[in-house]
Amino acid sequence: MNDLKFGRQAISLEEAQRRVLGHVRLQETEKVPLFEACGRRLAENIYAGSPLPHFRRSGVDGYAVRASDTTGASLAEAVCLEVVETVPCGLVPAKTIGPGQAARIMTGAAVPEGADAVVMLEMTNAVHQETGLGGMVAVHKAMNPGDNVTPVGEEAAAGEQLLRKGCIIGPGEAAVLAAFGHSLVKVYKRPRVAIFSTGSELLPVDAPLAPGKIRGSNGYMLACQVQQAGGVPLLMPFLPDDAGRVERELQAAAEQADLWMTTGGVSVGDKDVLAELFGRWDGELLFNKIAMRPGSPTSVGLWRGKPLFALSGNPGACYVGFELLVRPYLRASQGASDPLLSGAIAVLDTDYGKGSAYPRYIRGASRVEQGTVFVRPAGRDKSSIMVSIKETDCFICLPAGGRGARRGELVRVLTIGD
Ligand code: AMP
Ligand code: MG
Secondary structure, rough: HHHHHHHHOOOOOOHHHHHHHOOEEEEEEEEEHHHHOOOOEEEEOOEEEOOOOOOHHHHHOOOOOOOOHHOOOOOOOOOEEEEEEEEEEEEEEOOOOOOOOEEEEEOOOHHHHHHHOOEEEHHEEOOOOOOOOHHHHHHHHOOOOOOOOOOOOOOOOOOEEEEEEOEEEOOHHHHHHOOOOOOOEEEEEOOOOEEEOOOOOOOOOOOOOOOEEOOHHHHHHHHHHHOOOEEEEEOOOOOOOOOOHHHHHHHHHHOOOEEEEEEOOOOOOOOOOHHHHHOOOOOOOEEEEEOEEOOOOEEEEEEEEEEEEEEEHHHHHHHHHHEEEEEEEHHHHHHOOOOOOEEEEEOOOOEEEOOOOEEEEEEEEEEEOOOOOEEOOOOOOOOOOOOOHHHOEEEEEEEEEOOEEOOOEEEEEEEEEO
């Protein structure tokens, strides 16, 4: 057991992510009402069942005309056309527009056969509207065929792929799903994540402080991260520093959870119960050390076919461990094709003096100034510091070695978000 605890073999973060993503279990799917699908990941490709629009649609309020009838029309010179009907939205035109004729039409209404342009109302004058058969209209603009007419299929042709399996349903996707008649949407079930905080020093959030004790904050932080990543957090009771207890409680939660996540007890101290569990369990350890700061003892194993993410207890390291390993797993388990955090280049806004034996993932705060992204550490970069997590919107990635980085240097950043 001690060999396992102390003879840890560090692997790169990329390798750790590869191993984690190599063991992703895709969530089952379910159908939910479109109204409840916001934020979920789509579990099927969506194709256009019909062209959009499926009829020639007027883009303006005005008169549907034959463009050739308007030749020579101008502000000074009008062409007069006979108005044969009015086409409101939602009804189909009854008549075909012949030479010398026009139809009054509304935005979004179907353009009548025979017409190939719509003149804006502002470019016309209705004459004798109240008399005779529909009256006449004076047109003051020469039109080209197609003017203000949205052709069939302008937005999407029938059969065209509109949405990809695994995408997050946001406002644009919801509109597409509605327009193509998907009242029920097939999505991936939300992964249920059992969250265990370990440590005999932890107090519940509503307890008064006591000497040597702290309120456990990681569980709530992780629950929030799980929700942001589309999962359902199951906040379990705190666990004392007792490996047997931890094992029993994890086992007891196996039925209700798709994966386990623990925080604390994973380094090499006497009371590091997760490290101890990994030494005696019947699961498969994927790794128990990552060449990164913070969070190098972060460990992941597979137990009864489900992953167990053992994150550091230090809040900063716990946060980083979730973002770099658990979030990608949760994304991939809901069908995401690009589950890793996306990278960018930014300008470092301050000197960062700390070198490191391992690549460093500094909690960063970014701002955009005149089109350039600047980043700086979100606060004091110590893995035990919790209050600066709220300012974090990215990680500043510094390679191993050296003396940190200087203000003005270009650095790689990873963006945190959905
Ligand atoms: P550990 O990884 O268990 O050695 O914990 C490292 C540090 O993180 C200790 O100072 C713990 O008290 C603290 N810590 C562990 N778990 C939590 C938690 N759930 N919330 C806040 N701090 C924690
Ligand atoms: Mg502990």
